[in-house]
Amino acid sequence: xxxxxxxxxxxxxxxxxxxxxxxxxxxxxxxxxxxxxxxxxxxxxxxxxxxxxxxxxxxxxxxxxxxxxxxxxxxxxxxxxxxxxxxxxxxxxxxxxxxxxxxxxxxxxxxxxxxxxxxxxxxxxxxxxxxxxxxxxxxxxxxxxxxxxxxxxxxxxxxxxxxxxxxxxxxxxxxxxxxxxxxxxxxxxxxxxxxxxxxxxxxxxxxxxxxx
Amino acid sequence: xxxxxxxxxxxxxxxxxxxxxxxxxxxxxxxxxxxxxxxxxxxxxxxxxxxxxxxxxxxxxxxxxxxxxxxxxxxxxxxxxxxxxxxxxxxxxxxxxxxxxxxxxxxxxxxxxxxxxxxxxxxxxxxxxxxxxxxxxxxxxxxxxxxxxxxxxxxxxxxxxxxxxxxxxxxxxxxxxxxxxxxxxxxxxxxxxxxxxxxxxxxxxxxxxxxx
DNA sequence: GTAAACATACCAACCGGTTGGTATGTGTCT
DNA sequence: AGACACATACCAACCGGTTGGTATGTTTAC
Numbered sequence: 001x002x003x004x005x006x007x008x009x010x011x012x013x014x015x016x017x018x019x020x021x022x023x024x025x026x027x028x029x030x031x032x033x034x035x036x037x038x039x040x041x042x043x044x045x046x047x048x049x050x051x052x053x054x055x056x057x058x059x060x061x062x063x064x065x066x067x068x069x070x071x072x073x074x075x076x077x078x079x080x081x082x083x084x085x086x087x088x089x090x091x092x093x094x095x096x097x098x099x100x101x102x103x104x105x106x107x108x109x110x111x112x113x114x115x116x117x118x119x120x121x122x123x124x125x126x127x128x129x130x131x132x133x134x135x136x137x138x139x140x141x142x143x144x145x146x147x148x149x150x151x152x153x154x155x156x157x158x159x160x161x162x163x164x165x166x167x168x169x170x171x172x173x174x175x176x177x178x179x180x181x182x183x184x185x186x187x188x189x190x191x192x193x194x195x196x197x198x199x200x201x202x203x204x205x206x207x208x209x210x211x212x
Numbered sequence: 213x214x215x216x217x218x219x220x221x222x223x224x225x226x227x228x229x230x231x232x233x234x235x236x237x238x239x240x241x242x243x244x245x246x247x248x249x250x251x252x253x254x255x256x257x258x259x260x261x262x263x264x265x266x267x268x269x270x271x272x273x274x275x276x277x278x279x280x281x282x283x284x285x286x287x288x289x290x291x292x293x294x295x296x297x298x299x300x301x302x303x304x305x306x307x308x309x310x311x312x313x314x315x316x317x318x319x320x321x322x323x324x325x326x327x328x329x330x331x332x333x334x335x336x337x338x339x340x341x342x343x344x345x346x347x348x349x350x351x352x353x354x355x356x357x358x359x360x361x362x363x364x365x366x367x368x369x370x371x372x373x374x375x376x377x378x379x380x381x382x383x384x385x386x387x388x389x390x391x392x393x394x395x396x397x398x399x400x401x402x403x404x405x406x407x408x409x410x411x412x413x414x415x416x417x418x419x420x421x422x423x424x
Numbered sequence: 425g426t427a428a429a430c431a432t433a434c435c436a437a438c439c440g441g442t443t444g445g446t447a448t449g450t451g452t453c454t
Numbered sequence: 455a456g457a458c459a460c461a462t463a464c465c466a467a468c469c470g471g472t473t474g475g476t477a478t479g480t481t482t483a484c
Contacts, residue, residue: 010464026327028240032440043441044465053440103330110385114326115238117388118315128389154405159398162386166399170382173322174374176329177340186371187378193366194402197409222430244474255475256431265474 011049013039018060019067024103027057027112027123054120057112061126064108065133072137083144084199088192090138094168095188098181105181106172107131135161145199155198167191223261225251230272231279236315239269239324239335266332269324273338276320277345284349295356296411300404302350306380307400310393317393318384319343347373357411367410379403 017038021030032053036046050056077089098105113127135158143157171184229250233242244265248258262268289301310317325339347370355369383396 024330026238026240028238029327029331031438033438042465044443045463047441048463048465109389111326113389114323114385115241117391118236119241124389124391128391131386131389154401159402162395163399163402166382166386166395167379168382169385170378170380173326173381173385174343174378177321177325177336177343179329179336179340183374183378187375189366190371190375190406194406194409197406243472245472254431256433256479257429259475260429260431 010039010041010045014041014046014049014056015060015063018056019064019108020103022057022060023106023108023111024101027115032056054122057116057120057123058126061109061112061123061130065130068130068134069137072134083141083148084195086141087138087145087195087199090141091164091188091192091195094164095185098184098188102176102179102181105184106176107169110169110172131165135165138164149199151198160195160198164191222251222253222257226253226258226261226268227272227275230268231276231320232315234269234272235318235320235323236313239327244268266334269328269332269335270338273321273324273335273342277342280342280346281349284346295353295360296407298353299350299357299407299411302353303376303400303404303407306376307397310396310400314388314391314393317396318388319381322381322384343377347377350376361411363410372407372410376403 014035017035018030021035021038032043032046035056036043046056050059075090075093077086077093080086080089109127109130113124113131116123116127139157139161142160146152146155146157146160167187167190168184171187174183174187175181177183226247229247230242233247233250244255244258247268248255258268262271287302287305289298289305292298292301321339321342325336325343328335328339351369351373354372358364358367358369358372379399379402380396383399386395386399387393389395
């Protein structure tokens, strides 16, 4: 092992660049040449590592899965002992991630699947794996909270876990349209309130207050 | 007025084709040539009506606004006398629209803004106009329901109206990823329940039932 | 007749992908 | 230990086709 070992391989740098470029421009608008230039490699290197541009799309979605699952594995929302508090902590964590440029807090899989779901089954499946995979990791969190309070249908862990992802994806879109993070943060706040109603019953809003 | 009057102009046919193609393939992946072929016009006609491909994108978003506002103006959800029932009817109507091929029930503005928000301010603004414009039409519905029950902060009509759009946009994405309409329908059902909690207080789920 | 609504022909730049090639390992038989 | 076979990682140049866009007609409506 010596200094000639590249700090990061061409493949890795291409995937890193793909994460940035695809999230800010979309997949179709990002050319292979542009990707190579951003990663500082040649086209030959690109097609050595990826059979086609579509294969890069699949690899980018898989790489996104790895990157995000590492991030969430280390996140602080696993700490609380109360299962419901872990769910709230997860939502708070997702809200904390909303900062910086818009493309930085949006989801690669969501962006990618939007423009390829009908034209590339392989990319669609990779994006589905990414979203469904993360959803599966928070399902036990929700399940534990449900069990702790004996809450049943129509509130299932899988349905609520997917709802969280749905609301976040939608928030990314309305935030992109408005040009600011407010819509997604507002949506997370509503989602948190929905969970409070489900898990803690919540007082009737009309009963709490009506005018200042 | 005679038969030589074109049933629909080249411009109209281009916008119609754009609605279909952009929703199923995305904006960047849809070429001007493809658009012309689908609309049955030549490239000369295209650039006679639109200064550039970007201008077509802006026009498509505006056309989408017109099309959808006509659809919603005629929709049956305005009928109920009770303001809250109108909100529920709106949600039910949105669920009824979810049928056919995936691209058919998804939103042009949402798809378009996702890949252009960072590269084309004009298209981004047109998509924002489309989404915010529709949101503004349902805001009075929510406001009336809020007023009827004296519900105040943190439940504002603008915030709740935008939440509906956010949840729908997110549902379109998770539905695209999964390859079926279930996620968006499931999300609408949750949203309806959230509104029930807000407006009707709702019983604590844990108190209603826990095991079959 | 003239202005808008189209069509035809064309262009330079760029697209995804392929080519033949080099440099650097890595195992493996003797 | 050294030579041969093979694999991996990468590169510069190039390919045919497609891209968004233009320049210049021709037809139609009033």
